Amino acid sequence: xxxxxxxxxxxxxxxxxxxxxxxxxxxxxxxxxxxxxxxxxxxxxxxxxxxxxxxxxxxxxxxxxxxxxxxxxxxxxxxxxxxxxxxxxxxxxxxxxxxxxxxxxxxxxxxxxxxxxxxxxxxxxxxxxxxxxxxxxxxxxxxxxxxxxxxxxxxxxxxxxxxxxxxxxxxxxxxxxxxxxxxxxxxxxxxxxxxxxxxxxxxxxxxxxxxxxxxxxxxxxxxxxxxxxxxxxxxxxxxxxxxxxxxxxxxxxxxxxxxxxxxxxxxxxxxxxxxxxxxxxxxxxxxxxxxxxxxxxxxxxxxxxxxxxxxxxxxxxxxxxxxxxxxxxxxxxxxxxxxxxxxxxxxxxxxxxxxxxxxxxxxxxxxxxxxxxxxxxxxxxxxxxxxxxxxxxxxxxxxxxxxxxxxxxxxxxxxxxxxxxxxxxxxxxxxxxxxxxxxxxxxxxxxxxxxxxxxxxxxxxxxxxxxxxxxxxxxxxxxxxxxxxxxxxxxxxxxxxxxxxxxxxxxxxxxxxxxxxxxxxxxxxxxxxxxxxxxxxxxxxxxxxxxxxxxxxxxxxxxxxxxxxxxxxxxxxxxxxxxxxxxxxxxxxxxxxxxxxxxxxxxxxxxxxxxxxxxxxxxxxxxxxxxxxxxxxxxxxxxxxxxxxxxxxxxxxxxxxxxxxxxxxxxxxxxxxxxxxxxxxxxxxxxxxxxxxxxxxxxxxxxxxxx
Numbered sequence: 001x002x003x004x005x006x007x008x009x010x011x012x013x014x015x016x017x018x019x020x021x022x023x024x025x026x027x028x029x030x031x032x033x034x035x036x037x038x039x040x041x042x043x044x045x046x047x048x049x050x051x052x053x054x055x056x057x058x059x060x061x062x063x064x065x066x067x068x069x070x071x072x073x074x075x076x077x078x079x080x081x082x083x084x085x086x087x088x089x090x091x092x093x094x095x096x097x098x099x100x101x102x103x104x105x106x107x108x109x110x111x112x113x114x115x116x117x118x119x120x121x122x123x124x125x126x127x128x129x130x131x132x133x134x135x136x137x138x139x140x141x142x143x144x145x146x147x148x149x150x151x152x153x154x155x156x157x158x159x160x161x162x163x164x165x166x167x168x169x170x171x172x173x174x175x176x177x178x179x180x181x182x183x184x185x186x187x188x189x190x191x192x193x194x195x196x197x198x199x200x201x202x203x204x205x206x207x208x209x210x211x212x213x214x215x216x217x218x219x220x221x222x223x224x225x226x227x228x229x230x231x232x233x234x235x236x237x238x239x240x241x242x243x244x245x246x247x248x249x250x251x252x253x254x255x256x257x258x259x260x261x262x263x264x265x266x267x268x269x270x271x272x273x274x275x276x277x278x279x280x281x282x283x284x285x286x287x288x289x290x291x292x293x294x295x296x297x298x299x300x301x302x303x304x305x306x307x308x309x310x311x312x313x314x315x316x317x318x319x320x321x322x323x324x325x326x327x328x329x330x331x332x333x334x335x336x337x338x339x340x341x342x343x344x345x346x347x348x349x350x351x352x353x354x355x356x357x358x359x360x361x362x363x364x365x366x367x368x369x370x371x372x373x374x375x376x377x378x379x380x381x382x383x384x385x386x387x388x389x390x391x392x393x394x395x396x397x398x399x400x401x402x403x404x405x406x407x408x409x410x411x412x413x414x415x416x417x418x419x420x421x422x423x424x425x426x427x428x429x430x431x432x433x434x435x436x437x438x439x440x441x442x443x444x445x446x447x448x449x450x451x452x453x454x455x456x457x458x459x460x461x462x463x464x465x466x467x468x469x470x471x472x473x474x475x476x477x478x479x480x481x482x483x484x485x486x487x488x489x490x491x492x493x494x495x496x497x498x499x500x501x502x503x504x505x506x507x508x509x510x511x512x513x514x515x516x517x518x519x520x521x522x523x524x525x526x527x528x529x530x531x532x533x534x535x536x537x538x539x540x541x542x543x544x545x546x547x548x549x550x551x552x553x554x555x556x557x558x559x560x561x562x563x564x565x566x567x568x569x570x571x572x573x574x575x576x577x578x579x580x581x582x583x584x585x586x587x588x589x590x591x592x593x594x595x596x597x598x599x600x601x602x603x604x605x606x607x608x609x610x611x612x613x614x615x616x617x618x619x620x621x622x623x624x625x626x627x628x629x630x631x632x633x634x635x636x637x638x639x640x641x642x643x644x645x646x647x648x649x650x651x652x653x654x655x656x657x658x659x660x661x662x663x664x665x666x667x668x669x670x671x672x673x674x675x676x677x678x679x680x681x682x683x684x685x686x687x688x689x690x691x692x693x694x695x696x697x698x699x700x701x702x703x704x705x706x707x
Contacts (some may be wrong), residue, residue, distance in 0.1 A: 001064045002035050003075055009034070011054060011070075012043050015112060023047045024108040025055070025092055027135070029116040031123070037061055040123040042080075042139065044092045044109075055092040058139065060123065063150075065143045067091055079143045080136055090136070106133050166346050169321055169331065173282055174274045177365075181272065182312045184363060185288040189268045190312075194252035196245055197260060197294050197308055198237040201301070205237050208308040209245040209252065210292045215305050218246045257294070257305060265291040269317075269358065271392055273366035280323040281373050283366075283393055285357050288314040318357055319344075320393045324374050328397050330357075359389045366392075375399065379409035386414045386454075395421050402431065404439055411436060411447075413455030427460060442467050449475055458482040465491045473500065480504050480515045483523055484530035493537065497547040502554075507533060510558045512651070521605055524674075524681035525649060528657055531675050532562050539565040559655055566622070574622075581614035584631075585638040589613040598699075599645055599662070601692055608647045608660065608692060611637065617644050623656045625676045633661065640664045647672070647685075658685060667696035 012030050019026065030041045039061045043054035057068040058080060067076050082089040088105060100108065111117055117135050124142040131137075186192055197208040203221040208214070218232040232246050237254045244251055267289040276282040295307040321329045331344050332355050348355055367381045378399045380392055386409070398421050399405045408417050413436070419427055429441025437444040442463040453459050462481045465488035466473050473481075477500055481491065484507065494503050508514055511529035513522040536558065537547065543565070545552050555561035567574070582589075588611060595610040602608070611617045614634050621629025628644060636642045647658040658680065660672040669689060674680040 001059065001061065001066050003066065003068075005034050006039070006057075006059055006066075007068065007073075009041075011052070011057075012041065014045050014051060019047055019110075020107075021047075022107045023110055025090075026110055026112055027116065028112040029119045031119065034061075038123075040120070042120070044090075058091075060139065060142060060146075063146065065146055079147070080139045084137065084140060102134075109136065111135055162346055166331065166344060169276075169282075169319075169329070170344060172277055173319065176272075176284065176286075176316065178314065181270065181286070181363065182288060182314060185268060185270065185314070186290065186312055189288075189361070190266060190290045193266075193290070194245075194250050194310065195255050195292050195308070196237065196243055196252040197255050197257050197305060199257040199305065200237070205234070206257075206305060207234070207237070207246060208257075208294060208305040209247060209250065210294075210308045210310040211250040211252065212245060212248040213307050213309050214245075214247040215307060216246050257296075257303075260294050262296070263291055263293040265289055269360040270363060271360055271366065272363045273369050273392070275369045275373055276321060277323065279373050280321065281370065281375055281396070282322070283320040283396070284316055285318040285320070285360070285393075286314050286316045288312065318355060320357075322374065322396060322400070328393070328400075330393070357391060357393060359391050361389055362392055377406055379406040383409045383414070383417060386412075387418065390421075398423070402428075404434065404436075407434075408436060408439075408455070412451050415453075415457055416440070416450075416455035416460065419457060427457065427464075429464065440464065443472075446478070449478065456482065458485050461488070462486060462491070464488070469495065471495065471500075476516075477501065477504065480507075483515055484527050486530065486534075490534050493534075493541070497537075498553050503533075506554055520681040520684040524657070524685070527680055528655075528675060529558070532655075533558060536562040536565060539569060543569070559652075563623075570622075574618075577618055578615045581618055581634055585614040585634045587638045587640075588617070588634070591640075595643060599643065599696070601695055602650055605650055606647060606688060607650050607653060608645050611644045611646060614638070616646075620644070620646060620656050620659055624659060624674060626659065626673050628659050628661075636664075642670060647689075660689070667693050667700065669693065 009032055012028050014026060014028060024047055025044050026047055027042055027044045029043075032039050032041055039059055042058040042060075044056050044058075045051045045054050053070050055069075055071075057070065059066050059068065065077070065079075067078050067080075068074075069076070078091050080091060088100075088102075090109065111120075117132065120135055120138050124138040127138050127141045127145070129137045129141070194209070194211045197210070199206045200220070203219055204217050205220050206215065206217050216232070218234045220234050220236045222233070234246055235243055237243060239254060239256050239259070242251060242253050267287055269285065269287050271283055271285055273281055273283045290310065290312050292310045293308065294305060295309075296303050297306045298304075316333055318333065319331045321331070329346065330348075331346050332348055333342060334345050334349070335342050362380075362384055370376055370378070370380070375396055378396060380395060380399075383395060384390060384392070395405075402420060405417055405420055408420075416427065419425075425431070428439065430438050433439040435444075436447055440450075440460060440463075442450070442460070443466065446463045446466070450456070450460060450463065459478060459482035462478050465471075465486075466478070468488060469492055481500075481504070486494075491500075494500065504515070507526060507530050510533065511522075511525045513519075513525055515526065517523075536555070537553075539562075540547055540552055547553055592610060592612050600607075600609045611620070614637075617634060617637065618629035621627060627633070633642075633644060637644050641664050643662050643664060645660040645662055646656065647660055648655060649657060658672055658674045661670040662668065663670060672679070672685075672689060679685065
């Protein structure tokens with residue numbers, strides 16, 4: 001649209017005639033030739049004296065429209081009204097003129113003459129409007145048709161560009177070495193697994209081999225007759241054991257015919273990388289399936305085996321394209337249910353059908369293909385050797401953003417790289433630094449110690465706190481602080497009032513165990529003690545105590561001092577809460593003895609028991625900073641839906657450590673948590689709780705037999 005030429009065209013102007021006061025705006029139209037093309041001009045004036053300049057000038061041609069505001073000299077692409085049906089608001093209205101009915105709009109907005117309406121109808125040919133009085137709808141729908149057409153053309157152009165790019169990627173993608181991939185998968189991941197299906201009949205067994213497909217009958221029990229010497233003999237087939245096929249001699253696993261439902265399969269997902277164009281890479285994500293089938297027919301003696309087979313197959317799921325200077329592009333393999341054909345698309349599916357790319361093994365030829373590409377020095381091979389199965393797409397995408405990942409991987413800082421690959425960049429101090437100490441924000445002399453721990457994140461955070469607080473600590477102190485997972489704010493508070501070594505010594509003293517033993521139970525106890533100690537010091541500070549006083553710094557009994565501070569701070573609120581839960585949930589205390597007989601258990605290190613009262617559950621939740629003291633858990637325990645159990649160290653039976661919620665009717669744990677909804681010493685404690693469940697089930701079985 002030639003806007004400058006349109007601006008030079010004089011305004012049409014209003015004729016001098018008397019109009020009702022209810023009319024606010026008057027429209028007048030004209031046809032003008034601009035650039036050898038017909039244009040419809042609509043000028044809207046206020047119904048007032050001496051109006052020489054319109055409020056707006058709307059201009060239409062076959063393909064475009066525009067709105068000119070004479071007062072400001074600006075052009076825009078706003079349509080004549082905001083909406084055809086709801087909250088109709090014209091471009092010439094002011095905000096205070098909203099809220100008119102349709103009839104009021106017709107009275108307030110008119111055309112100067114019937115010729116103007118005919119001119120609009122003739123120009124907007126093909127637009128249908130049921131009510132001729134609403135003349136603005138012709139223009140609105142005409143503008144809408146232009147917008148829709150332009151939008152569709154733009155979408156078509158974008159789709160065409162996307163399809164051209166997709167076809168270009170497909171054309172430059174190498175052929176997939178399917179046979180080699182299937183053979184590798186069968187060898188490394190399925191281990192050339194074969195099955196021997198069997199069905200016993202007396203001294204004989206019918207054997208079907210998935211490798212050769214043959215079915216034969218062999219004797220598994222020695223016979224006494226002369227003919228039995230010449231019959232094919234095998235060892236007795238048993239479910240899950242292995243044997244050799246009497247026909248082809250292949251080694252396979254026995255499966256009973258009655259336990260096989262036609263077929264069974266195993267699958268694995270793999271990555272293979274290939275060079276793309278000059279220096280790019282494409283990572284191809286695929287699924288390989290091995291399926292074993294048993295053919296059954298109806299025979300004289302019931303269902304009989306007549307053949308067996310096995311088949312390897314694979315399907316490519318997604319392709320991730322990396323090119324220099326371009327964003328990552330992932331194409332997905334989809335299926336069209338209407339025509340039954342597969343196709344590639346450059347966008348994922350939606351909702352629950354979303355195609356996910358997970359961790360999987362990487363075929364070794366990937367590293368050979370990386371030579372000469374942008375990922376030649378990405379250290380993907382070293383990272384894979386350190387972590388095992390992983391998602392190389394995530395790794396290479398992060399490598400493009402943070403090239404320092406190569407250096408960190410080759411130095412052995414595996415845990416640091418894991419954080420970066422997972423987009424957890426909070427550990428980075430300077431993302432542009434090339435040296436590991438500056439990149440991570442630690443002292444240079446700490447790098448070797450961090451490498452020895454493979455980039456342990458807990459140790460890294462302590463080292464960062466050392467640099468941030470401008471301190472110099474010993475290696476032993478750093479190890480100890482990382483063991484109890486101290487944060488920078490806690491370390492700053494401790495070092496302000498006391499020596500760091502004294503603090504660590506008192507943690508050992510209060511916990512009753514030493515640092516660096518490697519015992520998960522000791523680590524859990526030290527962490528719990530440190531949390532309690534830090535909580536105690538924080539409460540002292542909040543209450544205005546002088547922590548330079550060693551009496552407050554190092555109490556004789558940490559647990560008693562901590563509980564005393566908690567009691568003093570929350571006495572009024574806590575007393576009110578305790579009375580409330582005691583009144584609302586009396587069954588918890590009444591049923592304690594009965595539940596103790598059922599759930600109490602102890603060994604050399606730990607004990608577990610049910611809560612004595614509702615107040616104890618509230619206290620447990622308050623000390624461990626989790627939600628077990630809420631009404632929901634209290635109600636369930638009170639009604640017998642589930643029970644709250646306290647797991648503690650045997651030599652500290654009154655110090656909260658882990659809270660367990662167990663089903664009320666069966667031996668099944670719903671959840672368990674320690675301080676601040678964490679799971680201390682998770683692997684060891686989960687194993688201990690599993691053994692505890694076995695103990696409960698055995699007790700229930702013994703009681704059931706006795707009854």
